[in-house]
Amino acid sequence: MQTAQVQKLIDFFDGYEDDKIKCKYISKKGIKATFDVESELSADEAAGHCKSLFKNTPAGKVLYFSIQPEGFFGK
DSSP, rough: OOOOOOOHHHHHHHTTTTTTEEEEEEEETEEEEEEEESSSSOOOHHHHHHHHHHHHHHHHHOOOOOOOOOOTOOO
């Protein structure tokens, strides 16, 4: 997950759980936050689900952010 205001993503997703995903914050480096996400969805589907969840928050409606599965941006 990446955004200039990465703490907003951390605050929202750390400990977040619903019927599709369970999120746990791992680390932050610059504008990038890493989470462990447990899900029966594929990695792309889980990322899409997270993105739609955050887009429906007040911050998600105005922030530019990216949520991608591990390895999407390279190492």
